[in-house]
Amino acid sequence: MARIIVVTSGKGGVGKTTTSAAISMGLAKKGHKTVVIDFDVGLRNLDLIMGCERRVVYDIINVINGEATLNQALIKDKNCNLLSILPASQTRNKDALTLEGVEKILEELSKDFKYIVCDSPAGIETGAHLAMYFADDAFVVTNPEVSSVRDSDRMLGLLSSKSRRAERGEEPIKEYLLLSRYSPERVKSGEMLSLDDVQDILSLHLLGVIPESKSVLTSSNAGTPVILDEKSDAGQAYADIVARYLGETRPHRFIDEKSGFFRKLFGGK
Amino acid sequence: MTINSHSFPAVEFKSSTFSVPVLSIASNDLILIQQLLDEKIKLAPEFFKHSPVVVDLGEVNKKQLALDFEDLATVIRKTGLFTIGIRNSNEAQQAQAISLGIPVNTAPTSDVRVENRKPKPITAPADDEFVTNDSTTVTITKPIRSGQRIYSFGDLIVLAQVGAGAEILAEGNIHVYGTLRGRALAGVQGNTEARIFCSDLQAELISIAGNYKISDDIHGAVANTPVQIYLQKNTLVVKPII
Ligand SMILES: Nc1ncnc2c1ncn2[C@@H]1O[C@H](COP(=O)(O)OP(=O)(O)OP(=O)(O)O)[C@@H](O)[C@H]1O
Ligand SMILES: [Mg+2]
Numbered sequence: 001m002a003r004i005i006v007v008t009s010g011k012g013g014v015g016k017t018t019t020s021a022a023i024s025m026g027l028a029k030k031g032h033k034t035v036v037i038d039f040d041v042g043l044r045n046l047d048l049i050m051g052c053e054r055r056v057v058y059d060i061i062n063v064i065n066g067e068a069t070l071n072q073a074l075i076k077d078k079n080c081n082l083l084s085i086l087p088a089s090q091t092r093n094k095d096a097l098t099l100e101g102v103e104k105i106l107e108e109l110s111k112d113f114k115y116i117v118c119d120s121p122a123g124i125e126t127g128a129h130l131a132m133y134f135a136d137d138a139f140v141v142t143n144p145e146v147s148s149v150r151d152s153d154r155m156l157g158l159l160s161s162k163s164r165r166a167e168r169g170e171e172p173i174k175e176y177l178l179l180s181r182y183s184p185e186r187v188k189s190g191e192m193l194s195l196d197d198v199q200d201i202l203s204l205h206l207l208g209v210i211p212e213s214k215s216v217l218t219s220s221n222a223g224t225p226v227i228l229d230e231k232s233d234a235g236q237a238y239a240d241i242v243a244r245y246l247g248e249t250r251p252h253r254f255i256d257e258k259s260g261f262f263r264k265l266f267g268g269k
Numbered sequence: 270m271t272i273n274s275h276s277f278p279a280v281e282f283k284s285s286t287f288s289v290p291v292l293s294i295a296s297n298d299l300i301l302i303q304q305l306l307d308e309k310i311k312l313a314p315e316f317f318k319h320s321p322v323v324v325d326l327g328e329v330n331k332k333q334l335a336l337d338f339e340d341l342a343t344v345i346r347k348t349g350l351f352t353i354g355i356r357n358s359n360e361a362q363q364a365q366a367i368s369l370g371i372p373v374n375t376a377p378t379s380d381v382r383v384e385n386r387k388p389k390p391i392t393a394p395a396d397d398e399f400v401t402n403d404s405t406t407v408t409i410t411k412p413i414r415s416g417q418r419i420y421s422f423g424d425l426i427v428l429a430q431v432g433a434g435a436e437i438l439a440e441g442n443i444h445v446y447g448t449l450r451g452r453a454l455a456g457v458q459g460n461t462e463a464r465i466f467c468s469d470l471q472a473e474l475i476s477i478a479g480n481y482k483i484s485d486d487i488h489g490a491v492a493n494t495p496v497q498i499y500l501q502k503n504t505l506v507v508k509p510i511i
Contacts, residue, residue: 150415153432157414200448203412203430 002110005117006135006173008159010151012122014143015180018216019238020119021049021225023139026242028083029227032114035074037105038088039131040121041097047087050077051223059089064101070108079228084113095126102130124158134164137174137245140204143181144193149201152177156202177204178241183212184256195255208241210234211254289321289353292345295328297336299344306348322350323374327357338362342369405441413437413451425455433473442466452476455498465498466510480505 007020017040024036038046041061047053052075058068063086070086077083086105089096109116120131132138138159142152159173160166166173179198186192195209215232219225227242229235233254240250296302310317324345329336338355342365345352355366356374363373405423413419413427415434425439428446435451437443443455445467456463456478463477469492474483477500487507495510 150433154415154434156412157417157432157435160411160414161417201430201432201450 002106002113002116003137004106004110004135005115005137005139006120006132007117007139007141008120008128008132008155009122009141009148010124010128010155011143011148014141014148015178015210015216016122016141017046017049017119018220018226019139019141019178019180019210020046020117022227022235022238023242023245024115024117025077025080025083025225026227026238027115027117027246028077028080030242030246031082033082033112034115034117035084035086035109035113036117036119037086037131038119039097039127040119041088041092041127042090043121044088044090046119047075047085048223049220050085050225052078052085052087053223056087059087059092060105061089061092061096063105064096064098070105079224097127097130099130099133103134106134124154128155129158129162132159132163132173135159135173136165137176139176139178139207140202141178141180142198142202144179144183144187144195144198146193149193149198153202156204175204176207176245177202178207178210180210181212182209182254184254186212188256206252207244208237209252209254210237210241289323291325292322292350293325293328294336294341295332297329297334299340302341303344303347306345306350310348310350318349320350321353323354323356324352325357326355326359326362330357330359330362336362338365339369342366342371407439412447415451431472439463456500461500463499466495467498468495469493470496470498470507475505475507477505 007016007023009016020036024034028034036046037060038044040046047056055075058073060073062068063070063073074084074086077085106116118131118135121127140152140155142148156175159175163173165171179195182195183192187194199206211233213232213234215229215234216226219229226232226235227238230239237254240253243250294302322345324341326336338358342352352371354372354374355362358366358373366373405421406426407419407421407423408426408428409419410428412429413431413435415432418436419425419438421439421441423439424441424444425437426444427437430447431437431445431449431451431453433450436454437451438454438457440456440458440460442463443453443465445453448469449467449472451472452474453465453472454476455465459478461478465475465477470487472484472487474481475487475498476482477498480500480503482505491509496507497510498505498507500506
């Protein structure tokens with residue numbers, strides 16, 4: 001049986017797709033057969049970050065509508081043959097995604113793959129709901145700012161009540177925090193929330209902190225997941241995250257929390 | 270193949286108990302009603318958003334004021350509330366309600382609460398999570414997240430934090446042994462003796478028996494100091510526990 005991971009956040013632009021690309025590559029590099037699915041129908045960009053946009057022929061909607069088989073739609077990654085990508089449709093409307101359709105696809109993929117990574121769209125509407133509904137694990141990507149943290153909290157509420165596991169009364173989805181675009185300097189200057197501030201609100205199991213890094217943009221422009229840039233801080237952060245998820249203990253890095261945003265705000269009290 | 274060949278029933282009636290606010294109407298001045306409702310809702314917009322209400326026409330009918338229920342229903346709908354029933358209504362109002370698809374409660378009760386309490390989790394729409402158990406004290410051990418709502422028919426004990434945008438309601442007391450950032454409403458069926466206890470009060474709203482305070486008006490709370498909140502002559506008092 002495959003393990004289904006949803007990469008989710010609520011808020012847009014926090015690094016879900018960057019994370020989905022990195023961790024799916026990381027899992028595959030560790031020898032696990034992995035598939036990453038783009039649930040962002042209408043705004044697909046996972047294929048761009050994975051550098052396979054020119055090889056997209058069929059997409060997830062074609063599969064749901066029976067216009068293509070899963071095997072026709074899956075794209076083998078150019079860097080790692082254990083990794084496949086199921087792209088989203090650029091042209092269709094979001095409503096083309098259905099619960100039954102998604103369930104069937106996940107069931108079929110489960111037979112073949114060890115990990116299924118679902119890149120959720122922003123928001124809490126249909127696409128995001130379908131991306132998380134069947135999940136076993138949730139990677140909640142959060143930026144160190146109040147609105148992102150709040151949206152993550154909201155998403156965590158949905159994960160614990162609106163998922164298949166919740167509805168069936170099964171063991172709840174395992175929730176992990178990935179704090180992304182972290183900048184210790186900006187935390188120090190009080191512009192950003194510190195890891196402590198975020199954990200104070202979310203109290204989640206921290207899988208890792210991903211620093212704000214130029215290498216993310218460079219890698220996505222090159223169409224290679226940042227985890228393959230082993231020299232970069234963000235790449236190393238993602239490698240740590242994958243290792244920790246697979247059970248390794250690694251000390252947390254890229255954190256430096258002296259004076260947090262809240263402490264600055266409420267300092268006198 | 271017959272429908273009965275399924276191993277599980279596709280449709281099943283289950284008995285459930287819901288707690289729904291009652292909107293008591295004592296005037297037939299629709300403009301005034303709208304104004305008052307708007308004011309009330311402004312106090313706690315998230316709480317009232319899409320909230321179901323049962324409309325009680327007892328007062329207005331007692332005064333023998335003519336009230337067109339259809340017009341009233343429109344006013345209520347505009348405020349974002351959903352009328353899911355009426356009671357203490359006359360025949361004309363009942364006919365109007367039925368034609369609008371709104372159920373009519375003809376039982377001569379003064380309290381809408383259904384007495385047959387089922388000690389069972391109740392599945393409600395949206396993200397709401399209504400919980401109760403036999404002892405009527407509900408204990409929650411996990412953080413209550415933004416958008417979640419917990420209801421207890423008795424006391425409510427939360428051994429974790431209550432996130433901003435979350436809402437906890439109890440007919441009895443509320444205890445929060447974590448940071449309370451969301452909304453906490455104790456004594457929601459009118460118990461003025463109910464209290465709220467919490468170890469770190471940063472709430473968006475607190476209420477006891479319908480007496481509200483929003484965060485800007487909450488004074489007396491010191492960060493990280495356990496406080497209790499109770500009613501004294503219709504005023505909420507926030508005081509350190511010891
Ligand atoms: N660690 C990082 N450092 C610097 N930039 C980053 C980092 N992570 C993501 N970004 C940038 O942030 C932007 C949004 O990232 P991404 O597309 O992964 O977010 P998303 O959550 O998938 O967005 P959407 O909600 O639109 O799907 C991109 O321009 C990306 O390059
Ligand atoms: Mg994305």
